[in-house]
Amino acid sequence: xxxxLNNLDLFGPFFLTTIELFALAAVGSLVFGTILxxxxxxxxxxxxxxxxxxxxxxxxxxxxxxxxxxxxxYPLLNIVKVSYFTAAVVSLTVYxxxxxxxxxxxxxxxxxxxxxxxxxxxxxxxxxxxGQVVLPQxxxxxxxxxxxxxxxxxxxxxxxxxxxxSEAGAIRSYISERGDNQMVALxxxxxxxxxxxxxxSFVQRSLEKRWSVAR
Amino acid sequence: xxxxxxxxPGPKSRMRHRLYAVIGIVVVLxxxxxxxxxxxxxxxFTAQKWExxxxxxxxxxxxxxxxxxLEAFALGAVFALIFGAVFAAGRLSDHAWVRGxxxxxxxxxxxxxxxxxxxLFYYGLPTLGFDTSPLFAVVLGLTLYNGSVLAEVFxxxxxxxxxxxxxxxxxxxxxxxxxxxxxxxxxxIRAMLPTIISQLVVLLKDTALGFLVTYxxxxxxxxxxxxxGAFGRPIVPSTIVAAAIYIVMCLLLTALATYxxxxxxxxxxxxxxxxxxAEQVMLGNAAGGQAFGGGLGGSS
Numbered sequence: 150x151x152x153x154l155n156n157l158d159l160f161g162p163f164f165l166t167t168i169e170l171f172a173l174a175a176v177g178s179l180v181f182g183t184i185l186x187x188x189x190x191x192x193x194x195x196x197x198x199x200x201x202x203x204x205x206x207x208x209x210x211x212x213x214x215x216x217x218x219x220x221x222x223y224p225l226l227n228i229v230k231v232s233y234f235t236a237a238v239v240s241l242t243v244y245x246x247x248x249x250x251x252x253x254x255x256x257x258x259x260x261x262x263x264x265x266x267x268x269x270x271x272x273x274x275x276x277x278x279x280g281q282v283v284l285p286q287x288x289x290x291x292x293x294x295x296x297x298x299x300x301x302x303x304x305x306x307x308x309x310x311x312x313x314x315s316e317a318g319a320i321r322s323y324i325s326e327r328g329d330n331q332m333v334a335l336x337x338x339x340x341x342x343x344x345x346x347x348x349x350s351f352v353q354r355s356l357e358k359r360w361s362v363a364r
Numbered sequence: 365x366x367x368x369x370x371x372x373p374g375p376k377s378r379m380r381h382r383l384y385a386v387i388g389i390v391v392v393l394x395x396x397x398x399x400x401x402x403x404x405x406x407x408x409f410t411a412q413k414w415e416x417x418x419x420x421x422x423x424x425x426x427x428x429x430x431x432x433x434l435e436a437f438a439l440g441a442v443f444a445l446i447f448g449a450v451f452a453a454g455r456l457s458d459h460a461w462v463r464g465x466x467x468x469x470x471x472x473x474x475x476x477x478x479x480x481x482x483x484l485f486y487y488g489l490p491t492l493g494f495d496t497s498p499l500f501a502v503v504l505g506l507t508l509y510n511g512s513v514l515a516e517v518f519x520x521x522x523x524x525x526x527x528x529x530x531x532x533x534x535x536x537x538x539x540x541x542x543x544x545x546x547x548x549x550x551x552x553i554r555a556m557l558p559t560i561i562s563q564l565v566v567l568l569k570d571t572a573l574g575f576l577v578t579y580x581x582x583x584x585x586x587x588x589x590x591x592x593g594a595f596g597r598p599i600v601p602s603t604i605v606a607a608a609i610y611i612v613m614c615l616l617l618t619a620l621a622t623y624x625x626x627x628x629x630x631x632x633x634x635x636x637x638x639x640x641x642a643e644q645v646m647l648g649n650a651a652g653g654q655a656f657g658g659g660l661g662g663s664s
Contacts, residue, residue: 192370192377195385199392209565209614211572214583214607221590222600226402257369265369275370283369304477311479311576321483332488339476339484346475 152324152333159323164341166316170234170306174241175299181242182249183284189254192275200250207247212305215240220312237309237316245302252294256287289360296353300346307342317341403600413598416589417605429585430609436499436571436581440506441564447507448514453544455519466515473512479573481505486577498579502571510567517559521552557628561621565614572610582606 188200219236260283268278310318317338324334373381416422454466486501525548533543575583586606590599
């Protein structure tokens with residue numbers, strides 16, 4: 150308990166940064182991932198190929214490597230200077246989008262064929278069918294795997310701690326500088342994550358109940 | 365399923381699609397060209413930054429780094445599969461206390477970020493007087509985390525089997541263990557094989573976290589080479605090389621999963637999962653293979 154109380158000035162702000170990192174990357178990857186999914190089902194073969202290439206490459210690259218690129222290599226390019234925090238948000242978004250894309254796409258697959266056919270019979274075009282008929286139903290049916298992906302994102306955000314972002318994953322190194330017990334500190338960090346993950350799981354269950362589509 | 369969302373394009377649409385395709389290609393090429401030019405402009409493609417690849421010493425060190433990565437992967441995979449099988453059996457047990465303990469352990473290790481687990485074993489254990497090595501921390505972390513996820517996969521696989529399978533086996537007079545090992549598990553593993561392998565891809569990628577607990581694996585070596593002044597600090601080239609090696613290794617495993625899935629679907633013995641949860645586990649993983657997220661982050 151002492152380790153936590155003595156270092157509340159670390160735990161508080163660092164966990165807040167984790168949540169901030171999570172929220173920004175979650176919004177970013179939900180938007181970008183959905184766009185990727187739309188590319189992957191679009192009528193234009195080239196768009197489908199672009200989406201597939203992106204997902205294949207990113208899904209087979211370790212997130213730590215993505216971080217290493219944006220933190221170590223990117224600054225050498227002199228494009229736009231970014232802070233470590235921004236680099237972390239970008240890395241997490243780039244990475245998580247590929248997984249969100251696959252979740253959304255599998256959701257699109259669960260929507261019965263008749264829905265899209267009915268849309269076409271009414272004369273809706275591809276964008277209208279996707280945006281107004283298929284995606285709303287697809288997104289509801291993929292709430293559980295979607296939140297699982299977001300939970301993964303939350304846990305992945307600790308990697309940022311290894312790349313100079315002051316968030317929960319970095320608490321350990323500060324604690325060791327102050328000479329407190331690292332084991333205890335790490336257990337508190339672990340507990341913090343268990344609480345955060347439980348909150349997301351709770352959201353998952355309640356959304357699942359409320360949003361389940363009657364079929 | 366793609367053609368469900370839109371009609372077969374007529375001549376007019378085809379023209380329009382061709383226009384879109386050209387625009388798409390131009391945009392992507394422009395992006396790639398911009399990145400490559402930025403690399404080139406900042407001197408990342410100069411011969412000096414690539415010449416390290418020609419040194420025999422560097423090549424053998426690079427090979428050693430790959431071997432270290434594969435070693436962590438192999439140990440982690442074997443232990444995680446064992447851990448998963450044991451705790452899946454625990455969660456399916458008829459004894460409430462075995463179920464309780466197994467559930468608590470599995471949920472615990474799934475909720476903690478893998479990196480924090482590795483830190484616990486690498487920096488935490490020495491404070492209690494245990495000597496640890498980076499390899500130990502990496503393998504133990506990979507085992508506990510991915511083992512927990514695999515336990516859920518195994519469990520979902522067994523639960524997805526039609527009830528009649530177990531009932532028929534019991535009717536033949538088999539014991540509980542026999543039912544599990546000769547009837548249920550072989551079918552469950554078969555059904556979940558693609559998911560299991562995609563989880564192993566996750567495990568392979570997660571070995572890169574060893575970089576942060578000073579395990580001398582591929583990414584660690586790439587960073588080391590990238591910081592060498594003698595080669596002009598070739599961090600961009602070394603990251604590119606490391607990325608290429610990781611991607612190839614993961615793609616090989618993914619290809620195996622895809623092949624098995626296709627073979628599965630062809631086979632008449634294949635049983636479609638009937639359980640909604642099992643479908644979600646498969647969906648989550650097919651969709652995921654998530655970083656060290658493995659899908660299935662939270663509740664079961």
